[in-house]
Amino acid sequence: MPVISLFSGSYCNEKQVLREIGVQTGYRMISDEQIVDQASRLSHIPENRIARVFSDKTSVFNRLTRDRERSLAYLRLALAKTLSEDDLLISGFAGQLIARDIHHVLRVCLIADMDSRVAAAAGELKISQPDALKRIHREDEKCAAWMHMIFDVNDPWRASLYDISFPTDKTASEKIAEIIEKSIAASVIKLAGRSRQAVDDFTVAAHVEIALVEKGHTVGIDVREGAVTLTINKHVLRLNRLETELKGIAGQLPGVTSVETRVGPGYYQTDVYRRQDFEAPSKILLVDDEKKYVQTLSRRLMMRELESAVVYDGESALELAREDEPDVMILDLRMPGIDGIEVLRRVKQTHPAIEVIVLTSQGSEADKKICLELGAFAFLSKSVDIDALSKTIKAANEKIRKMQAGRKANQTDG
Template structure:
């Protein structure tokens, strides 16, 4: 039997429609939550980290950690594995956008309502005011638009080109929507064929290769066609021959791969430089110092040693990053306006004791050193610091994080 994928806006009667379909037809329901759990189990990443893939807010560390790209890859693999289980599926949620369009036996449905109807439903279901409902709906629509743009390249999450059916639920109602979907399940266009089953296997192979590459620190898009794998890079690349060799050495031995082609996409000439991730090195390093030129230069010098870092210039901003993004290691100045370094250290070790903090100061005293070490600082270094000493201290701190 064909599968159904449903993507919808908030407060668009989608939950009621999905429930009716599950009650009427013997489908297995798969939600975003289910696939997040599967992706976490496959990858060893936390469910919380995987869930962040759906968020429009990208971590300030993502340039170095590629956590979002890794999460999307593992979600795609989790979805591909579900499709090979042989059960009729009804997949509902954001993850439906990760589907390969070559798989023709899946009925792709978008459910959307008129804004005024959605506001009415929100008020009925949650009791919130019209103003609050509209704000929540617009925020949700923006999040979906960003997600669809990131994974599909479309600026309109509701465009008919992404689906087999776009159902205006305010006009059709839940009952008629269910009837329409059931009717289209019998359409010859979504019948299971040998070609569509092969497309599922291609999707699975591409997803497996992609996660293998991302685990080795490479961020590339992957497609497969009966064992012929195409790897596409959309960034400016230095040492192209070496990169192609690295990619081939990872992809070619993978079971089911018959050949590998490396291509460069439309964004190849953008300014970004392709950088392979080394997961033995810290990628979530936060530099906190109000001396802007110093800390910018320090960040650049660390990057030359493949140690990516984000920068903030005051204690309050540092605490906000700790709350939102959880760095692994902090390099922290003591003397700053507002919340000083000792107070930042105290709060970080109280709220997030797993973050290792390296104090780097030009104005500290022996008493400050003792206070910082008593509060749980990993190390206390003085400016000016030898960059090799700082790099080694960073790596040692990260090793402690990884082993804890």
């Protein structure tokens, strides 16, 4: 039976339309939250981190962690498992990840005139129309970023992306559901052999993507009847060695009949391919108002393969902790505004898993006692040898990895 994938602009009567489609078709509704939940259970990545891929804001640590790529891979696997069932109504962002050659999916768009959307938002949220317009524009930007990432188009409501588009300010919910019900009865979108093969290939591609990304590789993946083509879009010094490694990883997976590699257009650009080492400390945040010092420290750590992000005040550190949750924070004690002790206190209250290393040139024994009691991993002088600091960072990272492994083991046992 066909699957319905529905993508809607905000304040376009989506909830009512979904209810009507459910009533008329009897299809089971699948939301982004359900897909994210399944992806989280498959990957052991927290749901909030997976759901972040729907945002148009990428983590400052993503180039180090590949969280976005890993989350997308597991979302595709969750979708692939979902598509093994029939009679589904998949609404939201995740449904747009379904491969376009899966032909038994009816792709539906809901959109409305901006005046109608503004009026709906202002009435529902009890806000002014200018504020409602700003909110809608912000949400449309999020939709545009998502569709640009997937389809390389700037207009998320472009008609060519969908089988049917409905202006919800001009079409009643009941009528929309009636048209959709008639459409899914058409033989053209039945689950025929070619579409079933496309689902199987989508599943294989998801498993290949996960296997590669978990080994630190990010390449283009195409699967046709089990034959896998991997596209390398960044320059690499030892191409043959990389191709052999990629083939070795993908070739052992179930459903893969063959693996070929090729270089894409991006291969000849200046960007260099880099395999991510997930065992290395990856999300290091340096917090210090002495810009020259902290920038130099960041470069010295990079020479020891410890890359980091940098902020220059306590407020920025707390904001980044909320949004990106670094693994290790290296924190100056004396800063204008929110000082290091207060940052440490708040971080440990809200994100206790972050390991904080206090690095100061002005700390007393009393300061050290307070910081350790608040949960700091270590209290060091800025005169500390860079290799000793690197060793401390790696020790903090090892503590984090052991705790994460313990949580995974408990989830598996549960």
